[in-house]
Amino acid sequence: MYVAVKGGERAIDNAHAWLAEERRGDTSVAELSLAQIREQLKLAVNRVMAEGSLYDPDLAALAIKQSRGDLIEAIFLMRAYRTTLPRFGTSQPVETADMACDRRVSATFKDVPGGQVLGPTFDYTHRLLDFKLAAEGELPEAPSGTPRREPTPHVTSFLRGEDIIEDQPASDATPKDITREPMSFPADRTTRLQTLTRGDEGFILGMAYSTQRGYARNHAFVGELRIGSVAVEMDIPELGFAIEIGEVxxxxxxxxxxxxxSKTEPPQFTRGYGLVFGQTERKAIAMALVDRALRWRELGEDDVGAAAQDEEFVLSHCDNIQATGFLEHIKLPHYVDFQSELELVRKLRREAEAARVAAQQAREAAE
Amino acid sequence: MTQEIAPEARKGWMSLLASAAEGRLVALFDTLEAQPDHDWLRAPETGGVMVRGRTGGTGAPFNLGEMTVTRCTLKIADGTVGHGYVQGRSKRQAELAAKLDAMMQTEAAAEVEDKILTPLRQEKAAARDARAAKAAATKVDFFTMVRGED
Incomplete structure (x- = not known):
C-alpha cells in the first residue's frame, strides 16, 4: 500500500536554505572561487572527473564547491549532468605513446629511453605537515631542464622485441559501452576497463591491495607509470576527416x-592495465592490478576463489554512485514498510507467547 | 570567396582553435580589421564525446569516459561555411572557432593566420615546452658510487 504523506515541503525548503548557508560557512572568510578549486585542489578535481566519467575541470570544481567537498556527492552531480548531454560521437583511441609526459617512471628498468622522470610527485616527501603553507607567501620557480620534444616510447615496447611479454594486438573492434547497455556477465576486458576506470578509488585500491596480500596473488611490477596530456581526435562527419577536439x-x-x-599460455610476462582521467596515480596502479586479477580466465589460470578474481563481485560493487544510491535510500521514509514489519513482529510475538503458554500448561497438566 | 583547402591544413587550424582559451581567442579576434557577420546553420550546442583508450596502450579500444565539447556551424556573409568544435562548454569559443574556420577559407586567411593562429600556435608550443622543461629537471641522473677496493 502506498500512502502519500504531505507536510515535508517547508522543512525541506528550510533545510536546503540552511545547507546553502552552511556551505558558505563563516562569511568573514573569503568565498572560494571555482578557479581556486580547479587550480589548487586539482587532484580532487581529477578524482571527480575520473569517477564522474566526464572530463571538464570547471564543472568538477563547481561540483566540489556545491557538494561542500564531499567528493562522492560531487561525482554524483557530474554523473547526473553527464546524462543531460547529447552524445556527439566517440573519439579515436588516444595514443598514450605520444603523451607529453609530466611524469614517467619504470620500476622494472633503470635505464629506459626517455629516462625516469619524477614529475610533481608526493613520493620522497617526508609526509610532515608543512606549516609554511598555513601562511601566504611567494613560491620560488621550479627549476627547468632541456625540454624533450619527441614522444617517450612505452617501456613494454622494449620487452616485446624479445617475445617474452604478452602482446596486445591492435584492433578496431567497437567496445561495449556501459553507459548505453547494461553490463552482463561474463564481461569482456574492455567492459571491465570502462567499469574500473570510473570505479571508486577506495574500492579499487582495497581490491588491488588484497591481491598483493595473497588473495589471487599475481606478482605485479609497475612496468611503467606515466602522467601527461594527450590530444583527443574525433572524426567530424561534416568534414570527412578527423580533427583534435581538445586535450586530456x-x-x-x-x-x-x-x-x-598455464594450460593455454607459455611462461611469459603478462600485463595489467590502468588508464584514468587526470593525475590519479594510486587509482591507475590499483586498476592495473585488479584488471590483471580479473584476467584469470583468459590466461588459463585457476580460480582460487579470491574476491578480486570475481568479476561480478568487483564490477557490480565498485561504482560508488550505485552503491551510495542503494545504501542511502534506506534512510528515507519507509514508514509503511516498517508499519507492516511492526505488525508482523507483534503477531509473531503473540504466537510465540501463545505457544509458550500452551506448552507450559501441557507440562503442568502432565505433572 | 571560397578557396580549395587541403584537409591537413584545415585539421591544423581547427585543432588549434579547439583548445584555445576563450578569453585569449576573444582578445585576438578583436585585433582583426574586419569581423564578418554570420548566420547560424547550427547554433552552438554542448554535448559529450566518448573518449576511448586502448587496452595495454596498443590493443583493443575501450571507453574511458566522456569529455564536454561545444560545436556550431555558421555561414559568413560571402556564403563560406565554417565549423567549430571546441573542448568544454564555451559557446563563444565555438562561435569564434567556426567564424575563423570560415575566414581561413577566404582571402582573410593571411590576416587570421598572422594575427590569431601564429600567436596561438606559439603560445601552445611555449606552454608545452615549459612543462616539458620542468619535467626534464626532475629526470633522475643515476650514477654508481665506485668503492675503493685497493
Missing part, C-alpha cells in the same frame, strides 16, 4: 606480471 590529462599504468604459464 591521463595517468597510465602498465604492470608486468610474472607468469609461470
Amino acid at each position: 590529462e591521463l595517468t597510465e599504468c602498465e604492470t608486468v606480471n610474472q607468469f609461470k604459464g
Whole structure:
C-alpha cells in the first residue's frame, strides 16, 4: 500500500536554505572561487572527473564547491549532468605513446629511453605537515631542464622485441559501452576497463591491495607509470576527416606480471592495465592490478576463489554512485514498510507467547 | 570567396582553435580589421564525446569516459561555411572557432593566420615546452658510487 504523506515541503525548503548557508560557512572568510578549486585542489578535481566519467575541470570544481567537498556527492552531480548531454560521437583511441609526459617512471628498468622522470610527485616527501603553507607567501620557480620534444616510447615496447611479454594486438573492434547497455556477465576486458576506470578509488585500491596480500596473488611490477596530456581526435562527419577536439590529462599504468604459464599460455610476462582521467596515480596502479586479477580466465589460470578474481563481485560493487544510491535510500521514509514489519513482529510475538503458554500448561497438566 | 583547402591544413587550424582559451581567442579576434557577420546553420550546442583508450596502450579500444565539447556551424556573409568544435562548454569559443574556420577559407586567411593562429600556435608550443622543461629537471641522473677496493 502506498500512502502519500504531505507536510515535508517547508522543512525541506528550510533545510536546503540552511545547507546553502552552511556551505558558505563563516562569511568573514573569503568565498572560494571555482578557479581556486580547479587550480589548487586539482587532484580532487581529477578524482571527480575520473569517477564522474566526464572530463571538464570547471564543472568538477563547481561540483566540489556545491557538494561542500564531499567528493562522492560531487561525482554524483557530474554523473547526473553527464546524462543531460547529447552524445556527439566517440573519439579515436588516444595514443598514450605520444603523451607529453609530466611524469614517467619504470620500476622494472633503470635505464629506459626517455629516462625516469619524477614529475610533481608526493613520493620522497617526508609526509610532515608543512606549516609554511598555513601562511601566504611567494613560491620560488621550479627549476627547468632541456625540454624533450619527441614522444617517450612505452617501456613494454622494449620487452616485446624479445617475445617474452604478452602482446596486445591492435584492433578496431567497437567496445561495449556501459553507459548505453547494461553490463552482463561474463564481461569482456574492455567492459571491465570502462567499469574500473570510473570505479571508486577506495574500492579499487582495497581490491588491488588484497591481491598483493595473497588473495589471487599475481606478482605485479609497475612496468611503467606515466602522467601527461594527450590530444583527443574525433572524426567530424561534416568534414570527412578527423580533427583534435581538445586535450586530456591521463595517468597510465602498465604492470608486468610474472607468469609461470598455464594450460593455454607459455611462461611469459603478462600485463595489467590502468588508464584514468587526470593525475590519479594510486587509482591507475590499483586498476592495473585488479584488471590483471580479473584476467584469470583468459590466461588459463585457476580460480582460487579470491574476491578480486570475481568479476561480478568487483564490477557490480565498485561504482560508488550505485552503491551510495542503494545504501542511502534506506534512510528515507519507509514508514509503511516498517508499519507492516511492526505488525508482523507483534503477531509473531503473540504466537510465540501463545505457544509458550500452551506448552507450559501441557507440562503442568502432565505433572 | 571560397578557396580549395587541403584537409591537413584545415585539421591544423581547427585543432588549434579547439583548445584555445576563450578569453585569449576573444582578445585576438578583436585585433582583426574586419569581423564578418554570420548566420547560424547550427547554433552552438554542448554535448559529450566518448573518449576511448586502448587496452595495454596498443590493443583493443575501450571507453574511458566522456569529455564536454561545444560545436556550431555558421555561414559568413560571402556564403563560406565554417565549423567549430571546441573542448568544454564555451559557446563563444565555438562561435569564434567556426567564424575563423570560415575566414581561413577566404582571402582573410593571411590576416587570421598572422594575427590569431601564429600567436596561438606559439603560445601552445611555449606552454608545452615549459612543462616539458620542468619535467626534464626532475629526470633522475643515476650514477654508481665506485668503492675503493685497493
